[in-house]
Amino acid sequence: MAAALVGGALLSSFLNVLFERLATREFVNFIRGKKADKWLQKMKNQLLVVKVVLDDAEKKQITDSNIKEWLDLLSDVVYEVDDILDEVSTKAATQKKVSYSFCDLFKKKKIVSKLEDIVGRLDDILKQKESLGLKLNEAENDQPPEPQPTSLEGRYGMYGRDKDKEAIMKLVSEDSSDSEAVSVISIVGMGGVGKTTLARSVYNDDKLTQIFDLKAWVRVSDRFDIVKVTKAMLEEITQKPCTLSGLNSIQHDLLDKLKGKRFLIVLDDVWIEDCDFLSQLAMKV
Structure with a gap:
């Protein structure tokens, strides 16, 4: 999936897809746990930071090979996040047919380990953005602020809780x-x-x-x-x-x-x- 989408200006759009998939019920249910939540939330925060400098990076990569290399490294990490999501989707579909087992627990630990590794790599990548002179996405700053939930109930109500x-x-x-x-x-x-x-x-x-x-x-x-x-x-x-x-x-x-x-x-x-x-x-x- 990532290979078909990531490239040039499409990386920003692909990140939006990743955020949607990271919030799906099947992924949240499978990855749930104190340690997993910690690494997953940190990775989301890192990807949000990446997103606000991405437009500037994609423009400057044409004339700056260092930024092009930075984007290549970032794309590699995005590929791996997508692979994890595919792995969890496959596992979630399997769990509908068979009971939860020790193998599933081992698989979850491996995925948490991968998340920890990705967070470390993203941390290294983000440390480079200042030295590369990457600026905040102006289009992002011009957007209206994110809607803030209030005490008023939504039109669809609550189900299953x-x-x-x-x-x-x-x-x-x-x-x-x-x-x-x-x-x-x-x-x-x-x-x-x-x-x-x-x-x-x-x-x-x-x-x-x-x-x-x-x-x-x-x-x-x-x-x-x-x-x-x-x-x-x-x-x-x-x-x-x-x-x-x-x-x-x-x-x-x-x-x-x-x-x-x-x-x-x-x-x-x-x-x-x-x-x-x-x-x-x-x-x-």
Whole structure:
């Protein structure tokens, strides 16, 4: 598949295809695991960085042989990512006919090892982009920002996650019965598996109006800014703009609004390294 598509300006288009395939259910289910998730997410981040300098590289390769060589190295890595996806697709189709076995576990470990190797090679490739003078894709910068999911439910609703929702609703109800307790419930998984959809379904359930005095939905994203996130939480709770600028003042104002009340705050798109902030907040309230 890669051999037919990768070449010249088509590499950028092929990366889009890779991102779609990396988010498919069959790949996510097969590769699922703490170590696998770590390497897969890092590889996705690296490919996103590649994508924003790709247009500049493809233009300059005509007159700069070093950039042409850089693109060749990048193409080789892309071939291997595509090969891994083909391997997983074949394995997923086989698993529909036979049960999961020790061989499958061994195969998964081999794929995780390949991902780790690809991440290392991509890291080396990306270190060269500054010395090659590659610039950000201007067309990419001109595009409108990526849509941010909100608490409003989508037109298609949620399917196949009823048991997951019931389990979370039970946790929410039990935790809220103790007025002195503040709990953090995590919905963890790779991108594209429906974490936001599941949280949104719980957030909009009518039963919660009988449990909580306050609700707030805040999107965190990959660039964690504690001041921005805390301010957004306060503005969601009060439904008023926050004019404070210092983190200490914002936190004290937020805690003042939350004390003595039962509240549900959904922080969407939180990365694992940012969870210390949630624990700190829970301890202070």
